[in-house]
Each structure stands twice: as C-alpha cells, then as structure tokens.
Amino acid sequence: MSSSERLIGVIGSGTMGAGIAQAAAASGFTVKTLDTKPDLVEKAYAEIAARLDERVAKGKLPKHDRDDTMARLSVASGYGDFAHAECVIEAVTEDLGLKRNIFKELDKVVSARTLLATNTSSLSIAKIAEGLTHADRFLGMHFFNPAPVMKLVELVQGPQTSDQAMVDGRAICTKLEKTPVKVKDSPGFIGNRVNRPFYLESLRLLETGEGDIRTIDAALRKVGGFRLGPFELMDLIGIDVNLKVTQTVWEDFGRPARFTPSPIQQKLVEAGHLGRKTKRGFYDHSSNDPVPAYEGRLKDTSGWTPTAALKAFAEMIEKPAERATWLYARVMLAVINEGAIVADTIALPRDVNLTMELGFNYPQGPLAVADGIGLDVILNLMNEFHREGGGDDRYKPARLLEHHVKAGELGEKSAKGFLHHWL
Numbered sequence: 117m118s119s120s121e122r123l124i125g126v127i128g129s130g131t132m133g134a135g136i137a138q139a140a141a142a143s144g145f146t147v148k149t150l151d152t153k154p155d156l157v158e159k160a161y162a163e164i165a166a167r168l169d170e171r172v173a174k175g176k177l178p179k180h181d182r183d184d185t186m187a188r189l190s191v192a193s194g195y196g197d198f199a200h201a202e203c204v205i206e207a208v209t210e211d212l213g214l215k216r217n218i219f220k221e222l223d224k225v226v227s228a229r230t231l232l233a234t235n236t237s238s239l240s241i242a243k244i245a246e247g248l249t250h251a252d253r254f255l256g257m258h259f260f261n262p263a264p265v266m267k268l269v270e271l272v273q274g275p276q277t278s279d280q281a282m283v284d285g286r287a288i289c290t291k292l293e294k295t296p297v298k299v300k301d302s303p304g305f306i307g308n309r310v311n312r313p314f315y316l317e318s319l320r321l322l323e324t325g326e327g328d329i330r331t332i333d334a335a336l337r338k339v340g341g342f343r344l345g346p347f348e349l350m351d352l353i354g355i356d357v358n359l360k361v362t363q364t365v366w367e368d369f370g371r372p373a374r375f376t377p378s379p380i381q382q383k384l385v386e387a388g389h390l391g392r393k394t395k396r397g398f399y400d401h402s403s404n405d406p407v408p409a410y411e412g413r414l415k416d417t418s419g420w421t422p423t424a425a426l427k428a429f430a431e432m433i434e435k436p437a438e439r440a441t442w443l444y445a446r447v448m449l450a451v452i453n454e455g456a457i458v459a460d461t462i463a464l465p466r467d468v469n470l471t472m473e474l475g476f477n478y479p480q481g482p483l484a485v486a487d488g489i490g491l492d493v494i495l496n497l498m499n500e501f502h503r504e505g506g507g508d509d510r511y512k513p514a515r516l517l518e519h520h521v522k523a524g525e526l527g528e529k530s531a532k533g534f535l536h537h538w539l
C-alpha cells in the first residue's frame with residue numbers, strides 16, 4: 117500500500133457490506149473485503165461490476181470511473197490485511213456473539229489509529245465493544261440500503277467512543293459523500309426509533325376502528341405528503357421485518373406502552389402474510405392494483421366533529437379540519453413527540469430531521485413540521501390526544517416540547533422552536 121492510499125476494510129460482503137465497499141471504492145478509498153470464503157467476496161464484486169456496467173451503458177458513468185472503482189476493490193485474506201486501515205467497517209449477520217468475536221480479533225491486529233465501526237441496525241454499541249483495547253476508537257456507522265445511493269449515516273457514540281473517533285468518523289463520511297448524523301448509543305438510534313409511531317399509531321387507528329387501511333394510507337399521503345402510507349410501506353419492507361424492529365426497540369427500552377407491538381401485525385406474520393414478498397399482507401398484491409386484504413371492525417364516525425385544537429392544527433397546514441387531517445395528526449404528533457424525546461436526550465434536533473428526511477423519505481423532518489405549525493398548537497392537540505388516550509405514554513408531551521412552549525419558543529413564528537429560523 118502506498119502512503120497516499122487510504123484503506124477501508126469491510127467485513128461481510130452481503131447486501132450492506134457490498135454496498136459499503138462500492139461506495140468507498142467509488143469515492144477513492146482502497147477497499148479490502150473479508151467474508152467467510154473468498155468466493156463470496158468475488159461474487160459480490162462481480163455484482164458491483166454488473167451494476168456499474170449498467171450505468172456505463174446508460175451513459176450515467178464514465179467507463180474510466182467504473183474501471184478505477186473496480187481496481188480499488190480487492191479480497192482480504194485475513195484480519196492482518198486491516199493492520200493499517202483507516203477504518204474497518206463490519207457488516208456481518210446481525211448477531212452479537214459473532215460481531216464481538218470479529219472485533220476481538222481485529223483489536224489484536226489494527227493500529228491505534230484505525231477506526232473500528234459496526235453497521236449494526238439494532239445491537240448495543242456498548243455490548244459489542246465490551247473488552248476491547250481500542251474501545252475508544254469503536255463506533256457505530258449505520259448505513260442505509262442501498263448504501264451506494266442513500267446519503268445518511270448514523271454515527272453512533274458508545275460510552276467509551278472518544279470524541280476524536282466521532283470526528284474521524286465524520287471525516288470518512290464526508291469523503292464518502294454521505295451526510296452523517298450523531299447519536300448516543302440507544303435502542304433504534306434515531307431513525308428506527310422516531311419512525312416507530314408512524315407504523316404503531318396507524319396500527320392502533322386500525323385496531324380501534326378509527327379508519328380502514330386505505331383511508332389511513334391516503335391520509336398520510338394526501339395530508340402528510342408521504343410517498344407511501346404506513347400499510348403500503350409495511351407491505352413493501354416486509355411485515356415480519358417491520359415487526360422485528362418494533363419488538364427489539366420495545367424490549368430494549370423495557371417494554372414501554374408506546375412501543376407495544378400490534379396484535380394485528382403479529383397475526384399477519386403468524387399467517388405468513390408478510391407483504392409484497394408473499395403477495396399478501398395488508399393488501400392483496402396478486403394483481404397490479406393491490407386491494408385491501410385486511411378488514412377490521414369500523415367505528416361509526418358519522419357524528420364526529422373537529423375540536424378547536426384540531427381546527428387550529430388544520431388551519432396551520434392549510435387543510436380542511438376533517439377526518440383525514442385528524443388521522444394524519446394522530447400519527448404525526450406521535451412521531452413529533454418521539455422526535456422531541458430523542459432531541460432532548462441523544463441527538464441534535466437538526467439531526468433528527470435529517471435522519472427522517474434522508475434515511476426514511478419523510479417529506480420534511482418531524483421537528484421542522486412542528487416548528488412550522490407552531491409548538492403551542494402542537495402542545496394543545498398533544499394534550500387533547502393524551503387525555504383521550506387515557507393518559508398512557510404515547511402523547512404525554514415530551515419535556516422539550518413543554519420547555520419550548522413555556523419559554524415562548526413556538527417555532528417559525530418566533531424564530532426559535534426545536535430549530536432556529538429566520539424571522
């Protein structure tokens with residue numbers, strides 16, 4: 117390796133490892149990838165070459181860029197190849213014991229300057245790092261799928277991760293042309309946690325007969341501007357995959373009521389109705405025009421009228437104060453509340469927004485939505501939902517939300533809310 121080369125080691129050449137290797141090589145890093153067998157890495161590289169060839173054929177990538185990227189990729193023969201790497205990114209199967217063993221081996225061979233990163237989605241950074249000599253250089257680097265395309269990386273700081281390691285991690289992300297956000301080690305990090313209520317509140321609305329799946333999906337798309345509604349999205353991701361994330365976050369936080377998995381989702385998984393991949397989930401996907409496959413009991417909502425708090429909310433988003441707006445508010449306020457708890461405890465408000473926009477396709481980050489509407493308007497409606505819900509923790513206003521309203525920091529209209537704004 118020449119002294120000008122910057123080496124990134126990748127461990128695991130599956131979906132994420134291959135994507136990370138491609139992104140790193142495309143942005144100028146020399147990349148060595150290790151898997152259980154060299155053939156697996158060779159196969160992953162052949163798939164990268166095929167993807168790049170397709171882009172060359174379409175005129176989207178110059179041939180010499182394709183060749184340079186491929187020339188920077190090689191197969192590692194063991195951990196020793198990573199001794200002088202700038203960073204080693206582990207992307208093996210989600211298994212604590214396996215990841216721990218890998219870092220124990222790496223710890224013995226890498227230089228004191230090498231960053232050690234895990235791409236885990238759900239495991240504790242602290243637990244993976246237990247017993248490492250280089251625990252100060254160990255951090256989470258959570259990429260999103262497909263890694264060459266998605267701009268977001270959650271940089272996760274464990275209890276022993278040094279500030280310098282976070283700064284170095286950020287520099288690597290910048291060279292990779294990614295947008296890093298910083299978060300303290302905590303279940304679901306930012307995105308998978310703040311996004312839970314998007315699904316869970318929609319599922320509760322369905323369970324309690326407040327709306328059917330088509331109506332709730334349409335409300336989130338038409339009122340909220342989301343590309344897909346929650347049920348459409350669960351069918352796309354896989355209902356089993358989505359349920360697993362909820363179960364992990366719920367268990368790891370000690371089973372708080374607001375993260376309780378939905379019985380509807382559990383029943384669909386037990387029945388093998390997992391979404392598009394099994395042709396049936398919330399919708400029946402056997403034709404090009406999916407039709408609802410889940411019929412719940414519907415409440416009679418003919419006598420429903422909007423409250424003053426909902427009317428104020430609707431006015432601010434310039435939508436009629438009708439059921440669709442109420443359905444959207446129920447979901448969005450739960451997301452905003454979780455975002456506010458996260459912004460109060462483990463991440464910056466700006467990073468909460470960036471995560472949801474870049475990693476989860478939100479039309480606008482939840483804290484920016486709240487600031488635009490006005491935090492006083494949000495708090496009023498939140499209190500109303502909290503009372504109606506019998507006082508559980510779902511709409512119990514986050515401390516940070518109450519703090520801003522008390523301080524007169526109401527969002528865009530007062531130049532400060534969760535974020536700073538131009539007047």
Ligand SMILES: NC(=O)c1ccc[n+]([C@@H]2O[C@H](COP(=O)([O-])OP(=O)(O)OC[C@H]3O[C@@H](n4cnc5c(N)ncnc54)[C@H](O)[C@@H]3O)[C@@H](O)[C@H]2O)c1
Nearest residue numbers: 128129130131132133151152207208209210235236237261
């Ligand atoms: N798939 C996603 O959307 C996604 C997104 C973000 C993060 N993640 C996380 O990334 C990690 C990898 O996920 P994936 O979807 O790429 O999995 P995958 O199953 O596609 O790939 C895992 C790879 O790890 C290899 N492997 C297993 N044991 C190994 C060992 N001892 N040494 C070297 N390689 C080994 C396997 O052979 C396989 O190639 C997981 O921690 C997952 O939680 C996944």
